[in-house]
Amino acid sequence: MNAVLEVKDIGIDFGGVRAVDEVSFEIRPGQIFSIIGPNGAGKTTMFNLISGVYTPSRGAVKLAGEDVTGLPPHRLARLGLSRTFQNLQVYFRMTAVENVMVGRHIHEHVGITAQLFNLPSVRAQNRASRQKAMELLDFVGLADKADEPAGSLPYGALKRLEIARSLALGPKLLLLDEPAAGCNAVETEEIDGLIQEIAKSGVTVALVEHDMRLVMKISDRILVLDYGRKLIEGTATEVRNDPEVIAAYLGAHGQTEAARADH
Amino acid sequence: MLTIENLTSGYGRIEAVKGVDIHVEKGEIVTLVGANGAGKTTLLRAISGVQPITGGRILFEGEDISRLKPHQRVARAIAQVPEGRQVFGPLTIEDNLRLGAYRRNGKNSARYLERIYSIFPVLKARRNSIAGGLSGGQQQMLAIGRALMSGPKLLLLDEPSMGLAPILVDQILEAVKVMRAEGATVFLVEQNAFAALSIADRGYVIETGKIAFSGNARDLLEDERVKSAYLGL
Amino acid sequence: MAFLKGKYGVLLAIAIIVLILPVAFPSNYYFRIATLVWISALAVIGLNLLMGYAGQVSLGHAGFFGMGAYAVAVGPTHLGIPPVASALLGAASAGLLAFVVGRPILKLRGHYLAVATLGMGILVAMVLNNEAQWTGGPDGMPVSRLVLFGFKVKGPVMWYWITAGFLFVGAWLALNLVDSPLGRALRALHDSETAARVGGIDVARHKLIVFVISAVYAAVAGSLLAFFDGLVTPNTAGFLHSIQLVTMVVLGGMGSILGSLVGAAVLVTLPQALTVFHDYEHLMLGLMMMLFMIFLRRGIVPTLRDRIAGRVQ
Amino acid sequence: ADTIKIGSVLSITGPASFLGDPEDKTLKMYVEKINAEGGVNGKQLELVVYDDAGDANNAKTFATRLVEEDKVVAIVGGSTTGTTMAMIPVFEDAELPFISLAGAVVIIDPVKKWVFKTPHTDKMACQKIFEDMKAKGISKIGMISGTGGFGKSMQAQCKGVAPDYGIEVLADETYGPKDSDMTPQLTNIKGTAGLQAVLNPGFGQGPAIVTRNYKQLGIELPLYQSHGVASKSFIDLAADAAEGVRLPAAALLVADKLDDADPQKAVVTGYKAMYEEKSGQAVSTFGGHAFDGLFILTDAMKRAGSEEPAAVRDEIEKTTGFMGTAGVVNMSATDHLGLDLTAFRMLEIKGGDWMLAK
Amino acid sequence: MADFLQFAFSGLTVGAIYALVALGFTIIYNASDVVNFAQGEFVMIGGMVTVFAYAAGLPLPVAALLAVIVAVFVGLALEWLAIEPARDAPPVTLIIITIGASIFLRGLAQVVFDKQFHSLPAFSGDEPIRIGGAALLPQSFWVLGSAIVIFLALYAFFNHTLTGKAVLATAANRFAARLVGINTTFVMALSFAVSAAIGAIAGVLVTPITLTSYDVGTLLALKGFASAMLGGMGNPIGAVIGGLLVGLLEAFGAGYINSEYKDAIAFLVILGVLFVMPQGLFGRSHTERV
Numbered sequence A: 001m002n003a004v005l006e007v008k009d010i011g012i013d014f015g016g017v018r019a020v021d022e023v024s025f026e027i028r029p030g031q032i033f034s035i036i037g038p039n040g041a042g043k044t045t046m047f048n049l050i051s052g053v054y055t056p057s058r059g060a061v062k063l064a065g066e067d068v069t070g071l072p073p074h075r076l077a078r079l080g081l082s083r084t085f086q087n088l089q090v091y092f093r094m095t096a097v098e099n100v101m102v103g104r105h106i107h108e109h110v111g112i113t114a115q116l117f118n119l120p121s122v123r124a125q126n127r128a129s130r131q132k133a134m135e136l137l138d139f140v141g142l143a144d145k146a147d148e149p150a151g152s153l154p155y156g157a158l159k160r161l162e163i164a165r166s167l168a169l170g171p172k173l174l175l176l177d178e179p180a181a182g183c184n185a186v187e188t189e190e191i192d193g194l195i196q197e198i199a200k201s202g203v204t205v206a207l208v209e210h211d212m213r214l215v216m217k218i219s220d221r222i223l224v225l226d227y228g229r230k231l232i233e234g235t236a237t238e239v240r241n242d243p244e245v246i247a248a249y250l251g252a253h254g255q256t257e258a259a260r261a262d263h
Numbered sequence B: 001m002l003t004i005e006n007l008t009s010g011y012g013r014i015e016a017v018k019g020v021d022i023h024v025e026k027g028e029i030v031t032l033v034g035a036n037g038a039g040k041t042t043l044l045r046a047i048s049g050v051q052p053i054t055g056g057r058i059l060f061e062g063e064d065i066s067r068l069k070p071h072q073r074v075a076r077a078i079a080q081v082p083e084g085r086q087v088f089g090p091l092t093i094e095d096n097l098r099l100g101a102y103r104r105n106g107k108n109s110a111r112y113l114e115r116i117y118s119i120f121p122v123l124k125a126r127r128n129s130i131a132g133g134l135s136g137g138q139q140q141m142l143a144i145g146r147a148l149m150s151g152p153k154l155l156l157l158d159e160p161s162m163g164l165a166p167i168l169v170d171q172i173l174e175a176v177k178v179m180r181a182e183g184a185t186v187f188l189v190e191q192n193a194f195a196a197l198s199i200a201d202r203g204y205v206i207e208t209g210k211i212a213f214s215g216n217a218r219d220l221l222e223d224e225r226v227k228s229a230y231l232g233l
Numbered sequence C: 001m002a003f004l005k006g007k008y009g010v011l012l013a014i015a016i017i018v019l020i021l022p023v024a025f026p027s028n029y030y031f032r033i034a035t036l037v038w039i040s041a042l043a044v045i046g047l048n049l050l051m052g053y054a055g056q057v058s059l060g061h062a063g064f065f066g067m068g069a070y071a072v073a074v075g076p077t078h079l080g081i082p083p084v085a086s087a088l089l090g091a092a093s094a095g096l097l098a099f100v101v102g103r104p105i106l107k108l109r110g111h112y113l114a115v116a117t118l119g120m121g122i123l124v125a126m127v128l129n130n131e132a133q134w135t136g137g138p139d140g141m142p143v144s145r146l147v148l149f150g151f152k153v154k155g156p157v158m159w160y161w162i163t164a165g166f167l168f169v170g171a172w173l174a175l176n177l178v179d180s181p182l183g184r185a186l187r188a189l190h191d192s193e194t195a196a197r198v199g200g201i202d203v204a205r206h207k208l209i210v211f212v213i214s215a216v217y218a219a220v221a222g223s224l225l226a227f228f229d230g231l232v233t234p235n236t237a238g239f240l241h242s243i244q245l246v247t248m249v250v251l252g253g254m255g256s257i258l259g260s261l262v263g264a265a266v267l268v269t270l271p272q273a274l275t276v277f278h279d280y281e282h283l284m285l286g287l288m289m290m291l292f293m294i295f296l297r298r299g300i301v302p303t304l305r306d307r308i309a310g311r312v313q
Numbered sequence D: 001a002d003t004i005k006i007g008s009v010l011s012i013t014g015p016a017s018f019l020g021d022p023e024d025k026t027l028k029m030y031v032e033k034i035n036a037e038g039g040v041n042g043k044q045l046e047l048v049v050y051d052d053a054g055d056a057n058n059a060k061t062f063a064t065r066l067v068e069e070d071k072v073v074a075i076v077g078g079s080t081t082g083t084t085m086a087m088i089p090v091f092e093d094a095e096l097p098f099i100s101l102a103g104a105v106v107i108i109d110p111v112k113k114w115v116f117k118t119p120h121t122d123k124m125a126c127q128k129i130f131e132d133m134k135a136k137g138i139s140k141i142g143m144i145s146g147t148g149g150f151g152k153s154m155q156a157q158c159k160g161v162a163p164d165y166g167i168e169v170l171a172d173e174t175y176g177p178k179d180s181d182m183t184p185q186l187t188n189i190k191g192t193a194g195l196q197a198v199l200n201p202g203f204g205q206g207p208a209i210v211t212r213n214y215k216q217l218g219i220e221l222p223l224y225q226s227h228g229v230a231s232k233s234f235i236d237l238a239a240d241a242a243e244g245v246r247l248p249a250a251a252l253l254v255a256d257k258l259d260d261a262d263p264q265k266a267v268v269t270g271y272k273a274m275y276e277e278k279s280g281q282a283v284s285t286f287g288g289h290a291f292d293g294l295f296i297l298t299d300a301m302k303r304a305g306s307e308e309p310a311a312v313r314d315e316i317e318k319t320t321g322f323m324g325t326a327g328v329v330n331m332s333a334t335d336h337l338g339l340d341l342t343a344f345r346m347l348e349i350k351g352g353d354w355m356l357a358k
Numbered sequence E: 001m002a003d004f005l006q007f008a009f010s011g012l013t014v015g016a017i018y019a020l021v022a023l024g025f026t027i028i029y030n031a032s033d034v035v036n037f038a039q040g041e042f043v044m045i046g047g048m049v050t051v052f053a054y055a056a057g058l059p060l061p062v063a064a065l066l067a068v069i070v071a072v073f074v075g076l077a078l079e080w081l082a083i084e085p086a087r088d089a090p091p092v093t094l095i096i097i098t099i100g101a102s103i104f105l106r107g108l109a110q111v112v113f114d115k116q117f118h119s120l121p122a123f124s125g126d127e128p129i130r131i132g133g134a135a136l137l138p139q140s141f142w143v144l145g146s147a148i149v150i151f152l153a154l155y156a157f158f159n160h161t162l163t164g165k166a167v168l169a170t171a172a173n174r175f176a177a178r179l180v181g182i183n184t185t186f187v188m189a190l191s192f193a194v195s196a197a198i199g200a201i202a203g204v205l206v207t208p209i210t211l212t213s214y215d216v217g218t219l220l221a222l223k224g225f226a227s228a229m230l231g232g233m234g235n236p237i238g239a240v241i242g243g244l245l246v247g248l249l250e251a252f253g254a255g256y257i258n259s260e261y262k263d264a265i266a267f268l269v270i271l272g273v274l275f276v277m278p279q280g281l282f283g284r285s286h287t288e289r290v
Ligand SMILES: Nc1ncnc2c1ncn2[C@@H]1O[C@H](COP(=O)(O)OP(=O)(O)OP(=O)(O)O)[C@@H](O)[C@H]1O
Pocket: A014, A017, A018, A019, A037, A038, A039, A040, A041, A042, A043, A044, A045, A046, A086, B132, B133, B134, B135, B136, B137, B138, B163, B165, E287
């Protein structure tokens, strides 16, 4: 079967920093594919390259076999790519449900004139978007906060709000950048459940996360980056027993956490 | 050293902290555990004076500091690593760190800088780049380094391990212990409750703005309520 | 007050104000002031879509306003185009200018966008000021009275109703827009352009759309003012007028359609009220502006609304 | 009513404030004086003044307010052509006599039933200047004009009448009303071959800067200014550079140098003394326009024996032999200004003061 | 060639004036992200107070010093009474407050002083210096020189002092600034005081060239703002280069192209530059990680 995402020899620099350096990998449909690595290894940058936030200076990105290198993010979104952000990018002045409704943007097919005159088609569209958004809020457990301004939600809730919003797009491939940051162990387990459910529904998931328990537990494959380069790619067991990975990234804490994944 | 009495604070009609009592002895590491939205961040901000309080008092070394301006509190050597890093994006890394020493008018900055650079060598390598370009974890290191630059007596840490690679989580917790050994007092908010309680002397558990229970860190680690609600065991 | 939150609440409020006010009006002078308020409010609503919702400043909106105004002066006088058609042409050309300059200009952020729009506005004002053979130069030119279906539209009372009608429709369209997918996209890109982009929103296009819409609002308001006043001067397109429009937006409340009306009302009526201070008039105007903004810092309508709802921040 | 309400809308602040400000002061001090002396037709005058800040739309609003709210019977005001033109329809509709203090000829040409004005037109200033040039054998000039209403209008008028005097405009430069350096424009004028004189229509601080830059560049040609600089502050601002500048202006500026036999002497010295004492500022011809307007109006009221607008209007139109600061005013049904070229005097600045030019 | 030189001199003179105003903008902007639209009024206060104090018999240097003190006092009052009470408001609100302040100060000046234009004697006489057939007034050197001195001082302040960094930090992240112990109230007061002083100094220096009156502020603020943006807001070197560039563009535009549209030419170039360099000539491009 074709890869959902194919990244080939991709690279980008910032000033002197080679943030990502000739990295290649593939993600197969339905997989949960994790990218881990030390701080500054280039994980978020990789997501930025894939989602069109940055344009790669080298290499190519293919989405479902189609070359999409250099396409702007809003075009990629229409091809089924969606993501969350490590640094929250919530629409703080909108309510929670409106945040998710914005996620429906590419599915909202009404003309400007219709919108200006609030024609029935627009009203129907608004209702549909709202309903879908409510479902998703419910899915991430924020239904009771739907009409609160996003700015007043605590950090953990915002993380989940971003997940709901990115799902609203109806993605084929979902990039999650540290979804469990700022969540305690129990909350992380909830996120874990969410991700697995998302994957089960047929969405391919790429995950960046420092919570080793989560990563080791749910990943089908793991890519380890270090200094912008690929250190190793493999299954959870392969990765967590790799001495280089342990030395550069896991340390004692990571190893214990990873071990707890087995419970 | 730090005594919080019946503290309340919030945002408009929403009360986020509802009558909290906490005390931290000199030289202790005390950790605060709680779920999303329990009010941890609000409490820490109130201690630093960047969040208005609506009731109660905050005593530091016997002095009521509830009405002091944030910079006056920093002048009494209270430093905070805030949630969400809050680095000065347009400034260089080294400038960010130097500003951490603002309270001491930048005195002995070189010595402190070396110390921080030895904990976080990446920061040294990037000392002249703009902080806004750093990765999330790197910014977190910077935020921690910046707080350490002030040579605090009381260090308030709001989820310092957030976004850090596992290997660094060890280091941070190690550094916290070193700080304590050097005479600092630490009040730690951490989602990684297991790790936090492992290095702490005591702990408080906060639930929807109220202290639910507290105790010896070791006892809390064994406490069933803590285990099921926060450690996920 | 809660009803004021909803779209229909706002429209109802505007309708009530428009219908009730004349009862209390002792003279044409009041009709004139109210008409000026409606006209300004119309332009301000458009600008508010751009500033308050999409978060893009424009310090050159008076330029579009001026284009609308001069269209109805120059069209019939020099080009033999009927007044109403001239007004439509004015709106179209303002929209076209916005469309043409919008792409490059709207790539700029914050104060850089402010200075670019400022420059654009000044260029328009400068042409109106300098090309005297077309525009009458600094002293402006007269606008012939509007004749509709052989009927002379004349006098403040009649214009009161006409401009109120435009305001009402303008507010209705704006409220529709805000509450539509487009409006949500605008508010979203205001908060995070990156997230909006990744969410499938063509940010450049959306900014452009709202820029064009707001330019058209300004131009229509300009045409109305020119018809109503019977003359146009380059001041209508000037920098100070742009600043005034921006002030109205912020004073009334960014992102509040009702606020646009209130902001316009305050800034139009305040100078009239302050004439009692004679030499101290300007001093008082500045002082009042500062006081309003210090005590109602998110704008009159949003701040008061939240106070009443008991929310802070 | 037991008072007579007179309205005024002036550009007391804004770019034309040095017109509106002395006009405002003049109106206030003379209304007070008239009232102290018993008023008009036994009634006290009540003056209502609004500041339009130079904006036509404001002017129109205040004009409406004077008519609708204040219910004035006549208006003296309108500092600039733009504001005046904005107000005319309001007063015409209300059928109230309106004496404008602004310059351009369009205000009274074509004649409008209810509208009069007191200052010389810019066209007359051009004519006066060109007469002077012609007498001196000057036929090729350069112009540098302000782009404000005054400068722009006079620029057009002068270019229009220049051929009548056989004068050619070889260089035509402009500057913004608030510009602070005109050396580039003057450099171009300096570099234009064959010029015999330079004319600078404009008001405000611009002409003072032009005059200074003129000296800075060492241009030797005669420099003509317009009646827009007819206040002492021009000489103060331009300082040494003003030496030798020629301009057309009313006799007011040279009040004390007039021949004792000059019929205008009493009026202008009286006004000058009063203005300078009360305001503490040097007199300008602009305040004089307000003086003329006020007295043309009150004289008409006295002759009509009432303040009834229509009667007053008719009497204003019959004003003859009125001696004002601008000159002798003889109005008629076809002339709502009533001044001729003789009202202008050619002045030259010598030793830091105005002199009647030889 | 002489023409070219003359245009250049004119441009440098006017440009130096814009540069001084633009420098005044930088400090408050750097402390708060706020464009202080009352900056022009500081220039006006500098000029008008000097004029009136000088007319009242004070020696020129004393009058100038008094003007600077008055301006600083006004700047502080503005900060304490109007900005500080609204310090948590969004930047646009603060900007509107400065617009209000500028109207207020103009209104105040028209009652305290008058509505006339005034001049001051040039510091080193009016005798133009002739270079290569072009004439330059000595006062222009004063303006140009002061712009450079103030630029150097600001540059050193922002790049080499901790207080300077604290000012930048306050604008970058007020919340974090307070957490590291920066007295943001003091920083704001300082920035208004220094901005006011720079404005007033500019006012004193340029009055002999441009003349002054109660309402000179608006246009100067406008041109100064455009200059600052062309150079890159917040950067002292940008302010100076931007100011000089705008001045030169106007002069060459008026001299070689068309004096009626010289401001248009300047703005067209500014627009052109911004299209290519959206952060101005020397502005830092902004990085926001997501
Ligand atoms: N816009 C940018 N400007 C400058 N440097 C950048 C930029 N984007 C990324 N970098 C640099 O690229 C490197 C990789 O950053 P990236 O954010 O991808 O790391 P990461 O692997 O996500 O780290 P973390 O785990 O800390 O989030 C870092 O050194 C970072 O400073």
